[in-house]
Amino acid sequence: MKSLKILTLNPGSTSTKIAVYSGELVLISETIKHQSEELDQFDTIFDQMELRKHTILECLSAANIEIDSLDMVIGRGGLLKPISSGIYEVNEDMLYDLVHGDLQHASNLGASIAHEIAKTSTKGIKAYIADPVVVDEMSEIAKLTGHPNFKRRSIFHALNHKAVARHYAGITKKPYDQMNLIIAHMGGGVSVGAHQNGKVVDVNQALDGEGPVSPERSGSLPAGDLIRAAFSGKYSEAEMLKMVVGHGGMVAYLGTNDAYKIEQLAEKGDESAIQFYELMAYQVSKEIGSLATIFAGSVDAIILTGGLAKSDYLVDKIKARVSFLSKVEVFPGEDEMYALAMNGIWLNQGILQLQTYKGRGEKESVNG
Numbered sequence: 051m052k053s054l055k056i057l058t059l060n061p062g063s064t065s066t067k068i069a070v071y072s073g074e075l076v077l078i079s080e081t082i083k084h085q086s087e088e089l090d091q092f093d094t095i096f097d098q099m100e101l102r103k104h105t106i107l108e109c110l111s112a113a114n115i116e117i118d119s120l121d122m123v124i125g126r127g128g129l130l131k132p133i134s135s136g137i138y139e140v141n142e143d144m145l146y147d148l149v150h151g152d153l154q155h156a157s158n159l160g161a162s163i164a165h166e167i168a169k170t171s172t173k174g175i176k177a178y179i180a181d182p183v184v185v186d187e188m189s190e191i192a193k194l195t196g197h198p199n200f201k202r203r204s205i206f207h208a209l210n211h212k213a214v215a216r217h218y219a220g221i222t223k224k225p226y227d228q229m230n231l232i233i234a235h236m237g238g239g240v241s242v243g244a245h246q247n248g249k250v251v252d253v254n255q256a257l258d259g260e261g262p263v264s265p266e267r268s269g270s271l272p273a274g275d276l277i278r279a280a281f282s283g284k285y286s287e288a289e290m291l292k293m294v295v296g297h298g299g300m301v302a303y304l305g306t307n308d309a310y311k312i313e314q315l316a317e318k319g320d321e322s323a324i325q326f327y328e329l330m331a332y333q334v335s336k337e338i339g340s341l342a343t344i345f346a347g348s349v350d351a352i353i354l355t356g357g358l359a360k361s362d363y364l365v366d367k368i369k370a371r372v373s374f375l376s377k378v379e380v381f382p383g384e385d386e387m388y389a390l391a392m393n394g395i396w397l398n399q400g401i402l403q404l405q406t407y408k409g410r411g412e413k414e415s416v417n418g
């Protein structure tokens with residue numbers, strides 16, 4: 051049987067990733083970095099669409115891959131209504147909600163770019179998303195906060211969390227749904243999730259909610275001080291939001307979202323760079339420690355993954371703080387492109403059922 055040729059695309063906060071697979075075999079794989087200054091020229095995420103799409107089309111053209119040679123396109127899924135893990139065909143409800151939802155993130159472009167590219171194929175191929183950032187398996191108690199007006203939402207790197215968890219289960223030959231794992235994905239954003247018997251029952255809202263500091267996000271901030279700053283008259287709403295996502299974290303402290311650059315400075319003894327890495331390690335470790343309470347300390351493994359898990363410097367600092375809880379495994383980078391391709395292959399083989407996204411919420415209902 052002929053292998054499926056699949057274009058996978060993954061818009062992240064600091065990069066656009068593209069890969070083409072023939073079955074499980076990778077034909078091309080590229081990561082195009084976007085510095086914060088490049089993205090700052092755009093007011094909204096959808097204003098970045100042409101730049102990101104152009105980047106992807108250029109990669110295809112440089113590799114002499116015709117769109118008509120593809121069998122399907124699968125993009126990273128963005129900020130839709132809370133939904134189950136799985137693969138979804140891009141539909142009108144999805145495209146609408148991605149534009150009209152109250153939160154914006156680069157992943158919102160995944161479905162739209164996949165759809166635009168699939169449309170240009172004369173073969174009538176389809177566009178899909180898989181395990182979007184809104185996969186919701188949170189326990190009811192984890193969704194509660196200290197005030198009934200506010201509920202916590204499941205927004206995280208679901209695609210990589212699930213891919214890495216299944217990969218680890220394969221290596222250890224213990225079923226994913228019989229393990230307690232704590233997984234920390236450390237990329238442009240940082241999400242730390244408690245995987246209990248195959249479900250992510252708690253995870254920090256990694257976009258603009260809470261959790262550890264990241265290369266471009268503040269993570270948790272003191273609530274009262276944040277409210278006073280918002281009403282001080284010094285900042286617009288857009289400026290306040292940028293403080294939390296985009297211009298928070300490492301961008302705020304050191305002016306760049308490129309952690310690799312900062313690590314090199316730290317290794318040369320730069321005090322500010324060292325302090326920032328200490329802060330990240332401290333906050334990620336603390337988040338891991340707090341999730342261990344969900345399992346009453348019985349954790350099969352702590353897994354560190356994402357672009358920043360390539361940094362031994364950071365990984366060693368986290369290990370030093372959390373190794374007493376459980377063994378620590380490191381899967382540097384991410385398995386997201388392969389995970390997207392595998393979702394397409396499993397769909398084609400009938401191993402996965404196609405799910406249908408039903409949405410079209412206005413701002414409140416999309417995220418309420």
Ligand SMILES: Nc1ncnc2c1ncn2[C@@H]1O[C@H](COP(=O)(O)OP(=O)(O)O)[C@@H](O)[C@H]1O
Pocket residue numbers: 061062063064065066236237238239265307308309310311313356357358360361383384
């Ligand atoms: N070898 C490395 N050492 C330290 N940081 C790295 C390394 N490689 C990548 N990074 C950092 O990881 C971050 C990007 O992670 P990634 O998971 O690709 O994020 P995203 O998908 O959000 O764009 C960037 O800040 C980048 O500089």
Ligand SMILES: CCCC(=O)OP(=O)(O)O
Pocket residue numbers: 061062063064155157183205206207237238239240256257
């Ligand atoms: C919106 C949660 C996922 C996320 O933060 O992804 P990036 O790290 O790619 O920005």
